[in-house]
Every structure is written in structure tokens, then in C-alpha cells.
Amino acid sequence: MSAGAKAVYRPIGLVGSLVAGAVSSAVFGQVWKRVAGEGDAPSAMQSEYRMREVLVAAAVQGAIFAVTKAAINRAGARGFTKLTGSWPGD
Template identity: 70%
Template sequence: MSKGAKIAYRPIGLIGGILAGSLSGLVFKQIWKAVANEDDAPSALQSEYRMREVVLAAAIQGAIFAATKAAIERVGARGFTQLTGAWPGD
């Protein structure tokens, strides 16, 4: 892919990353409510939670973010390819 096409894809990737962060946060919050019966997941600095709970919450949140980001990036790349004829990662 040309350098110009790579530069043209950057805003799409940036918007996709922001969208993934927002969407994955909403999904995680709903999953956490269902699993833990709590509105908010524990943070690392909350002493009332055990290490296991904090790390589990972070791992679930990270997995949801990674999967959401990959799905959104893939959709963006396919759309970019349909518009330009070039795959953004090449």
C-alpha cells in the first residue's frame, strides 16, 4: 500500500480505537453487573477487594477491549479496502 493510503487510514483507525474503548467499557460494565451483582468493578487501589477479584476484573475488561478493538478495526479495514482497493495493513 502506498504511504498516502496508510496516512489516509490513520483517522479511521483512531476513530475505531475511540469507539472500541467506549463500546467495550459499556459491554464490560453490563457483564460485570451480571456476574458480580455490583455496579462497578474493583480497581487496583480498593483495599476491600482481594487480589484475585481485582486481577480477574482487569483480565475480563482487557479481553473485552481487545476483542472489540479487533472487530472494529477489521470492519474499518474492510470498508477502507472497498473504498480504496488497498488493505491498510499491507
């Protein structure tokens, strides 16, 4: 892909990452609420939770974010390719 096409794709990728963060946060909140029966997941600085609970919450949140980000980035790249004929990662 040309340098110009990469420059055009850069803001699309940035918006995709922001959307992925927002979507994954909402999805994680719902998953945690259903699985743990609590509104908020424990954070590392909350002393009332055990280490295991904090680590499980972080692992689930990380997995949801990674999958969401990959799906949204892939969809953005495919859309870009349909419009331009160039894959943004090449």
C-alpha cells in the same frame, strides 16, 4: 499500499480505537453487573477487594477490550478496502 493511503487510513484507525474503547467499557460494565451483581468492577487501588477479585476483573476487562478493538479495527479495514481497493495493513 501507498504512503498516501496509509495517511488517509490513520484517522480512521484512531477513531476506531476510540470507539472500541467506549464500546468495550460499556460492554464490560454490563457484563460485570450481571456476573458479579455489582455496579462497578474493583480497581487495583480499592482495599476492600481481594487481589483475586481485582485480577479477575482486569482480565475480563482486557479480554473484552481486545476482542472489541480487533472487531472494530477489522471492520474499519474491510470498509477502507472496499472504498479504496487497498488493505490498510499492507
